[in-house]
Amino acid sequence: MATLNFLTGNSGKLREAQVLLEPLGWKVQQFMIDESVPDIVEPQSSDLTNVALAKIAQAVELLASQGRMNEPLLVEDTGLFIDSLLGFPGVYSSHALKTIGNEGVLRMIDENRSAHFLTVIALWTGELVEVFTGRCDGQISAKISGNEGFGFDPIFIPDEDDMNRTFSEMTTVEKSVFSHRSKALKSLFDFLQQDGP
Numbered sequence: 001m002a003t004l005n006f007l008t009g010n011s012g013k014l015r016e017a018q019v020l021l022e023p024l025g026w027k028v029q030q031f032m033i034d035e036s037v038p039d040i041v042e043p044q045s046s047d048l049t050n051v052a053l054a055k056i057a058q059a060v061e062l063l064a065s066q067g068r069m070n071e072p073l074l075v076e077d078t079g080l081f082i083d084s085l086l087g088f089p090g091v092y093s094s095h096a097l098k099t100i101g102n103e104g105v106l107r108m109i110d111e112n113r114s115a116h117f118l119t120v121i122a123l124w125t126g127e128l129v130e131v132f133t134g135r136c137d138g139q140i141s142a143k144i145s146g147n148e149g150f151g152f153d154p155i156f157i158p159d160e161d162d163m164n165r166t167f168s169e170m171t172t173v174e175k176s177v178f179s180h181r182s183k184a185l186k187s188l189f190d191f192l193q194q195d196g197p
Contacts, residue, residue, distance in 0.1 A: 012150035056122035134183030
């Protein structure tokens, strides 16, 4: 089984990647240096792709510092874009979650509850960088619901789910049927599949 390094401090993101990719023959492991996840600077940009590319550039420098340039490594950036808030929080989703949380977002919403999640994954193949994206359209729920997942999962209902559940009301496997991250990871897998694990 081939190994993919994932530079993330978010255990939920790591688990979702493992659930999707490991049955397909790829071991996904958290990228660490001296048994800890290295810090990278969160770039300021209005575009998720630019953020992901800035993160992967830092990640490749870290690989180089460890003499591991031939190892594949991925980073990802995800944003929740709410139509009635003109796309906010978008690229500032992590900051918004820490400062106002799900409760704060719910207080800001008007009658238009349309939103979408967007994930951008940047992969260092050992030779070059490839970018993959995934999008999930949905609605912001009227209240916080569910105990699974992380981040904005308790207030996001994907349009594709006939049961009208938030991501937090689904298991990781159920969420992977609809989610933005799984769509990006599936595109990543299709690319990796060209060479095989």
